[in-house]
Amino acid sequence: MWHLLVKNIKLILVWSFVFAILSMVSSLFFPKQYSATSQVLIISRDKEGTDPYTQARSAEKIGANLAQIMKTTDFYNKVMSSPASFDKTPWSKLTDRGQRKKWNKDISANMLYGVSLMNVKVFSYSQAEAAALSKAVSQTLVTQGWEYLGGDVAIKIVSEPLVSKWPVRPSVPLNGAVGFLVGFLIFSLWVIRYKKHNLFGG
Numbered sequence: 001m002w003h004l005l006v007k008n009i010k011l012i013l014v015w016s017f018v019f020a021i022l023s024m025v026s027s028l029f030f031p032k033q034y035s036a037t038s039q040v041l042i043i044s045r046d047k048e049g050t051d052p053y054t055q056a057r058s059a060e061k062i063g064a065n066l067a068q069i070m071k072t073t074d075f076y077n078k079v080m081s082s083p084a085s086f087d088k089t090p091w092s093k094l095t096d097r098g099q100r101k102k103w104n105k106d107i108s109a110n111m112l113y114g115v116s117l118m119n120v121k122v123f124s125y126s127q128a129e130a131a132a133l134s135k136a137v138s139q140t141l142v143t144q145g146w147e148y149l150g151g152d153v154a155i156k157i158v159s160e161p162l163v164s165k166w167p168v169r170p171s172v173p174l175n176g177a178v179g180f181l182v183g184f185l186i187f188s189l190w191v192i193r194y195k196k197h198n199l200f201g202g
Contacts, residue, residue, distance in 0.1 A: 008191045016183035023179025024172050032167035033106075033123040036130035038138045039159035042066070042116045044152075059116040062149055066141070067109035067118065069148045076103045078144050084136035087129050107137060117158070127163045134161035 005012070044059040069075055076099065080088060091099050106123045120138055124130040138157050145155045 004191055005188055012184060012187045012191060015187045016180045019183025019186075020176045020180035023182075024176040026175070028172070030170045031125060033125055033169035034127045034130040034164050034166075035121055035123050035168045036127075036134035036161040036163045037119055037121045037159075038134050038157065038161045039112075040118050040120060040138055040141055041156045041158045042111075042118060043154040043156065044116075056114075056116055059153075060111055060113050062153055063111040063116065063118045066145060066148060067111065070107060070109050070120075070137070070141075071104050073100060075140070075148075076100070079136050079140045082136055082140050082143075084132070084139055086132035086136050087124075090125070106133075123169060131161045131163050134163075 042059040042063040044055045044062060073096075080091070091102060094102060107121075109118055109120045111118050120134065120141070122130060122134045122137055124133050138161075142155045142157055146153060
């Protein structure tokens with residue numbers, strides 16, 4: 001088997017590159033999206049006497065919970081009903097299921113442990129809209145995030161949205177790499193089956 005792959009490696013690589021090029025070209029026909037990343041600081045104000053380490057760990061746990069809450073329909077409704085100015089039409093034409101799917105795809109958050117910072121990343125069809133949506137999400141966190149949290153917690157925006165210079169979706173290099181791997185796998189299997197079949201004449 002291995003000697004067949006080695007013998008036909010040039011053919012396999014040629015078709016792998018063809019698949020990679022086709023994958024990258026096809027990516028150009030999909031809607032492009034930019035990303036915008038902002039940062040919010042989670043401040044846990046526990047009872048007096050609590051050491052800073054415990055407060056930091058508490059803030060990180062709160063932030064991790066809040067990141068999951070941001071995926072919910074309730075938080076989505078809060079952002080959509082906020083006074084922030086951003087284009088809501090991409091969601092208005094979708095079903096409830098479609099809205100939830102798009103929201104979970106276009107909004108993400110993760111904690112930077114050790115510093116109690118949360119990265120909030122959003123995706124939209126233009127740089128301006130990505131920045132606007134990012135501001136809306138961050139402002140909603142600051143003004144209404146307390147509704148989901150117990151205890152005395154403060155949320156503060158510490159970094160305004162930083163927008164990508166180029167579209168990040170679809171990822172042309174990533175799609176090219178996936179196309180290459182798919183092509184390599186398909187033609188490796190083809191070589192093993194077809195060449196081996198011819199080799200034994202049956």
